[in-house]
Amino acid sequence: MEKGCRILAADIGGTRSRFAYFDYAGGELGMGDVVRIPTAEATGFDDLLGRVRAAAPGAWARLTRQTDTGNDAPDTPDASVTAFAAFAVAGPVEEGARCLPPNIGWHIDLATTRGLPCAASLLNDFEAQGWACLLPGAQQCLQLLPGKPDATAPVAVVGAGTGLGKCLLLPGTPHRVLPSEGGHATFAFEGRAEAEYAAFAADRLGVGRLIGDDVLSGPGLSLLYAYHHGETLPPHEVAARLTGSDVVVEWFARFYGRTCRDWALHTLARGGVRIAGGVAAANPMLVQHGAFAEAFFDCPTHTHLLRTIPVSLVTNADAGLWGAAIFALLHAGTRRTPR
Template sequence: MQRIFAADIGGTNARFALFTGHEGSLGLDTVVWEKSADLRTAEDLLQIMQRQLQTPLAEGDMLVIALAGPTHGLRGKLTNGPLQVDLGGVGQRYGLSCCLLINDFTAQAFAALTPRGAGAKVVRGRALPDTESTQTKAVFGAGTGLGAASLVCCGGEAGFRHWLAVPSEAGHAPFAFVGAEEHAYQGFLARDLGCDMPTAENVLCGEGLSLLHYYLSGQFYYPAMVGEQVLSHDTPTLHWYARFLGRFCRQWILNTLSRGGLWIAGGIVAKNPQCVEHPAFLQELAAGGDVGGIVHATPILLTTDANSGLWGAARAGLEHLRGQTLAASAKG
């Protein structure tokens, strides 16, 4: 039996949980949410984590922090907030034997292996992904920014295979516009943003959603209001956005060969599921080439559980602990 402390830190919310791991499965013991605006250092984060979970970190086998920002080793920075994390020496100070710092979409990728991944809402394809499948899985989500990652099986015995999360900067790749109407919008977007090649993040994230609605209607709404006022019923903005979303999904499936499933995590789509229910989304998925029928065969799911990142962080912790055990066995 292993106890894993997990944190999922975003620009607005900081989520903390305590999990129990046993023979490759996870159980959630406690979960609490706090605002992340006042977090500045790793000490702030860990102190509030202990206090809110009412459990000393020394009682855990593993600490995993998923951070919405760039990470390198045990250091990272929250993109939309003042928090800077340095976990060097934390284990000794808090009595922890093992610490792990990962990007939030690495956690979302690992969440596909948990009950939250299996229980995600099916957008298209079979009702449930095959949990025993070793096929590559992928995830992305568009909110303030666009995150994307994939999960590749690297072997191991049945029941607990070894998985490797592959990070990505797919959100910063140029978006593929098609046809005269879309190229006219591309020109507008490029002028407004002051860039030559708008990216997928420019198109699919909150700012891009506001600009898309302004271009099509002449009305400017902040992203949250676009969701409430415009995406809630069939409008040109919903039609265009659903088409753009379907195109990115098709490209990401082909880029990652994610036959094991594509999970759309959180952000705009979780709050506005009609974006993936609109006919334009499915039509765009079916457009263009589909080598070997990969796109058609890949199930697409929508993660609506806001705690999925915590589950993914804990699953990453299990993976890390399992790797340590196997390495120790090999040396012995």
């Protein structure tokens, strides 16, 4: 009999944190209660978990016991069911237990975390996006550019949210996902007009050079809007004002296309490129604008190669939760990819 599993999965970002309870049985993975909390409302990881427990106490309690009896009698142990928590967090993870997220005001250390309901591990948030690629239905992908995916080649994942994330899904048995902190690498601007913007943005941020996080992110969208329109607004207000003809959309789409192209070339991702992250999912025009495709194919030596790589947009904001749940299954001993 295949081992079942109860899972607490999390996608902890700089802006908001999502938690979901999953059940795995009979080869099927199903999502239950979902809890969403603005990350800044929590004073620390312990406080965040306390809020999750308070929001769905019944689902939390099920992680600490194996079998529901259906009556008031105590639950009885069942060796065929286990529980595991996987917390995907926006930052570099050490030994599956520690993380100092660059866009969150507190750190995570599972060794000192109080009240964990079951065995747990940390993973990078974009590693979770990589695992989610194994369940395309959970991603709800929208094709942006056609191609001929190679099932034996890597799949590259790129995404703008509070920051810029990247990862790589490697094929094989078992699959592997390689996390990345590529969003903190220097961003490559091109031409005089972009150089002038780079000088403006660096001055605004008080930095000597701009990284991907500064450019291709929610805050980066606000910065670009301020440069072109002279008004500083939070990302959600900028997005509400944008139209397909706005120069901000054109520039952001070009930056996005260039970033996806470079990541695909760096990793030879013939398996495809998936765009994740809340910015494009909430504002598809930022990757549907013609400037995106133009930048993606702009390569003097490998345009033909790039035209074979399909590019799609992950529209499900909860894809990272599904990816974290798959990671949990692998670490809980199930060792199977769910359907």
